[in-house]
Amino acid sequence: MSSETRRVLGLETEYGLHHWNPEGRPLPAEEVARYLFRSIVEWGRSSNVFMPNAARLYLDVGSHPEYATAECSSLTELIAQDAAGDAMFRELAAQAEDAMSRDGIGGSVHLYRNNVDSAGNSYGSHENYLLRRGTEYRRLAESLVPFLVTRQLLVGAGRVVPGTHPSDAESSTGRAAHFAFSQRADFMEEGVSSATTRARPIINTRDEPHADPSKYRRLHVIVGDSNLAEPTHLLRFGATDLLLRMLEAGRGPRETELRHPRQAIRQISRDLTGRTAIELRSSAVTTALDLQRRYLEHAQRFVDAEGAHHDAVPRVLDLWSRTLQAVDSGDFTGIDREIDWAIKHRVLEGYRRRHGLDWDAPRLAQMDLAFHDITRGRGLFSMLRQAGQVERVVTDAQIEHAVAHAPSTTRAAVRAAFIARARERGLPYTVDWTHLKLEEHPRHALSLKDPFDTDQTCLDWLFDLIDAPVSGRS
Ligand SMILES: Nc1ncnc2c1ncn2[C@@H]1O[C@H](COP(=O)(O)OP(=O)(O)OP(=O)(O)O)[C@@H](O)[C@H]1O
Numbered sequence: 244m245s246s247e248t249r250r251v252l253g254l255e256t257e258y259g260l261h262h263w264n265p266e267g268r269p270l271p272a273e274e275v276a277r278y279l280f281r282s283i284v285e286w287g288r289s290s291n292v293f294m295p296n297a298a299r300l301y302l303d304v305g306s307h308p309e310y311a312t313a314e315c316s317s318l319t320e321l322i323a324q325d326a327a328g329d330a331m332f333r334e335l336a337a338q339a340e341d342a343m344s345r346d347g348i349g350g351s352v353h354l355y356r357n358n359v360d361s362a363g364n365s366y367g368s369h370e371n372y373l374l375r376r377g378t379e380y381r382r383l384a385e386s387l388v389p390f391l392v393t394r395q396l397l398v399g400a401g402r403v404v405p406g407t408h409p410s411d412a413e414s415s416t417g418r419a420a421h422f423a424f425s426q427r428a429d430f431m432e433e434g435v436s437s438a439t440t441r442a443r444p445i446i447n448t449r450d451e452p453h454a455d456p457s458k459y460r461r462l463h464v465i466v467g468d469s470n471l472a473e474p475t476h477l478l479r480f481g482a483t484d485l486l487l488r489m490l491e492a493g494r495g496p497r498e499t500e501l502r503h504p505r506q507a508i509r510q511i512s513r514d515l516t517g518r519t520a521i522e523l524r525s526s527a528v529t530t531a532l533d534l535q536r537r538y539l540e541h542a543q544r545f546v547d548a549e550g551a552h553h554d555a556v557p558r559v560l561d562l563w564s565r566t567l568q569a570v571d572s573g574d575f576t577g578i579d580r581e582i583d584w585a586i587k588h589r590v591l592e593g594y595r596r597r598h599g600l601d602w603d604a605p606r607l608a609q610m611d612l613a614f615h616d617i618t619r620g621r622g623l624f625s626m627l628r629q630a631g632q633v634e635r636v637v638t639d640a641q642i643e644h645a646v647a648h649a650p651s652t653t654r655a656a657v658r659a660a661f662i663a664r665a666r667e668r669g670l671p672y673t674v675d676w677t678h679l680k681l682e683e684h685p686r687h688a689l690s691l692k693d694p695f696d697t698d699q700t701c702l703d704w705l706f707d708l709i710d711a712p713v714s715g716r717s
């Protein structure tokens with residue numbers, strides 16, 4: 244594939260962190276985070292580092308550990324690189340637990356790959372897509388909103404939503420506890436904006452391309468749930484990338500703008516039939532299911548006309564179509580090994596029925612949380628996966644490889660090689676998405692403005708230079 248048709252993809256995942264202590268009070272999250280990052284700080288002198296696989300691992304505000312994949316250029320690469328982040332944190336959590344126990348602190352450390360904590364705080368799973376600067380960005384972002392609002396039918400992570408009372412601010416009538424498509428839907432505030440926390444938009448328009456700004460833009464989508472199943476990831480990035488391609492080519496469906504995106508995303512989330520009426524800006528009334536069918540038909544036609552631009556396109560389209568069929572028929576068995584919300588629904592609904600529970604039973608809320616626990620041997624989803632009850636896209640060997648190796652098809656490979664060479668020689672360095680710098684040679688900092696440039700000769704040049712006689716040094 245040429246760099247004209249390839250797209251850089253990246254995924255940032257924030258984790259919930261918690262200490263369970265049966266014998267006493269749990270440690271505050273900041274202290275658990277200090278244990279969690281201890282070996283990272285020893286290794287990289289900071290709790291904000293670029294790892295040997297060129298990903299960024301850091302502690303965000305609110306003590307939410309975050310892993311941002313390096314720049315990937317295929318879906319399988321992205322899925323493996325993202326899973327490498329779970330593997331790293333799983334290891335760090337085990338180390339933290341050992342260190343705490345040496346300090347006489349019992350209990351266990353848990354990391355949740357979810358989006359809501361028990362206090363009702365929400366944290367994110369942000370997607371990054373590289374766009375060419377020429378695209379009419381604002382229009383493209385606006386056109387993408389209805390797709391993203393309805394995309395939860397495909398790739399929501401599923402959530403047991405607690406009931407509300409008539410006195411609650413959110414609703415004047417009160418609402419029964421229920422199972423919803425999405426974790427994030429109830430927390431999104433607006434469509435397209437440059438803020439991330441205050442107004443929580445669906446797309447963040449802050450212009451930070453992490454690349455040559457005259458050529459590129461980075462689309463930052465912050466509405467998504469943290470996904471667990473690999474096929475759900477495949478569908479999330481695969482379908483969104485297809486939609487972007489259609490919009491870039493001016494071939495997306497028209498007149499899809501929603502009148503009230505904030506309200507629509509909430510209503511759609513709580514209706515597993517996909518048939519809640521939503522109003523378009525044109526005043527026409529439609530449903531999430533119908534809108535998604537339109538997107539899928541357009542995508543199928545687009546691929547028929549243009550050809551598939553990567554090997555996984557048929558699998559993306561097939562999964563997209565089967566998921567809409569499942570929502571349409573109310574029979575989720577065709578997707579309950581592949582799509583997050585359906586996998587979770589199968590487990591929780593089964594339990595609920597067997598025990599005659601309502602959705603507000605505390606046990607179901609606990610199971611919902613346990614579903615997302617990624618620490619060793621504990622999470623419900625991990626157990627299902629180990630038992631072979633969820634489909635895969637990559638192998639364990641690919642994930643293991645991604646822990647130690649950067650994607651080979653983007654500049655991430657150059658960043659990883661730089662980190663390896665600087666560390667091998669004990670040279671202090673600083674790195675970000677676009678810069679590589681040896682601290683003792685600041686004038687020779689390297690700039691990686693083209694995300695597709697994998698040429699490492701700049702590193703040979705830099706390291707030869709510092710090996711040269713004193714006169715050649717900076
Ligand atoms: N040019 C690019 N196009 C698309 N994605 C990119 C590009 N450069 C970097 N990325 C991806 O963007 C993500 C950036 O992660 P990071 O957590 O640093 O996000 P941020 O939005 O810059 O900052 P923060 O999370 O601190 O607000 C990574 O997953 C990375 O691979």
Ligand SMILES: [Mg+2]
Nearest residue numbers: 255309311369
């Ligand atoms: Mg981030």
